[in-house]
Amino acid sequence: SSGINAEYGGGKLVEAALSSRNPQLYNTLALLFSAIPGTHFSRAVFAKIAEILAEPANFYAEGWSSAAQSILLLTHSFFQHCKNDAVDYIHEFINENASHLQTESQVVYIFKLVSPFLRQWRNATQRKQILYSLYQVMFSLLSENSASNPDLFVDFMYFIKYIYVGDEFKSMLERHLPSLPTNVASKLKFCGADKSD
Numbered sequence: 001s002s003g004i005n006a007e008y009g010g011g012k013l014v015e016a017a018l019s020s021r022n023p024q025l026y027n028t029l030a031l032l033f034s035a036i037p038g039t040h041f042s043r044a045v046f047a048k049i050a051e052i053l054a055e056p057a058n059f060y061a062e063g064w065s066s067a068a069q070s071i072l073l074l075t076h077s078f079f080q081h082c083k084n085d086a087v088d089y090i091h092e093f094i095n096e097n098a099s100h101l102q103t104e105s106q107v108v109y110i111f112k113l114v115s116p117f118l119r120q121w122r123n124a125t126q127r128k129q130i131l132y133s134l135y136q137v138m139f140s141l142l143s144e145n146s147a148s149n150p151d152l153f154v155d156f157m158y159f160i161k162y163i164y165v166g167d168e169f170k171s172m173l174e175r176h177l178p179s180l181p182t183n184v185a186s187k188l189k190f191c192g193a194d195k196s197d
Contacts, residue, residue: 011044014074018048023073030077042082045075046093049113053097059105061148072113079117087121090114091129094137101137104147110137111156118164128168131160135169139176142184154187161191 013036017029033041048071052058058065064072079087094101094110101107114130121127138153147153161169177185 011047013041014044014048014071017074018067018070021070023070026074027077027080030074031081034078034081034083042078042087043089045071045078046089049075050093050097050100053100053106053109056103056106059103059109061105064105064109068109072109075113076116079120087117088126091126091133094130094133098137098140101141104141104149107137107141108152110134128165131164132169132172135160135172139172139180142181143176143179145181145184150181150184151187154184154191157188157191 013033017026017033020026020029052065052068052071058068063069101110111134114134118127118130121130135157138157141147142150142153157173161167173188173191177188180188
């Protein structure tokens with residue numbers, strides 16, 4: 001697999017930033033890192049996130065570990081300053097790490113990672129690829145009937161539909177509805193409806 005790993009360039013920079021353990025420095029460091037040509041730093045950030053996601057102990061019902069929270073803060077600071085091409089890999093990252101997104105807490109973590117920046121990224125194709133990957137992750141979680149708060153994901157799907165994609169994900173929704181618990185499927189039936197329905 002070509003999945004993200006710690007061998008990508010920039011890994012030492014990420015570790016150095018996180019070792020400061022000072023969230024106030026993250027924005028300054030992220031601004032500097034966003035000026036690095038290419039995607040070395042962004043891929044190193046994603047490598048660290050993949051490492052965090054692969055360890056279930058970082059995620060629990062009440063919140064996330066300090067390591068998970070630190071990389072989240074650093075990533076948000078980086079996203080504020082980076083160019084669009086630095087985040088081109090997000091949808092592939094989600095797909096490649098889908099096997100690690102098995103709990104509600106992990107999926108919400110990914111929401112928290114990208115949701116604040118969906119409007120900021122002006123590349124519509126890139127944004128839809130990210131949202132498509134998020135839909136797939138949500139369907140996988142909901143189909144297992146393991147979410148303690150399925151309405152959270154139902155609401156997010158409607159939000160994506162009405163704010164970003166319209167009816168473009170209709171066929172995917174219709175394909176997954178039969179695999180969802182009846183109570184969840186009934187709440188999503190209008191998410192797949194055409195605007196004229």
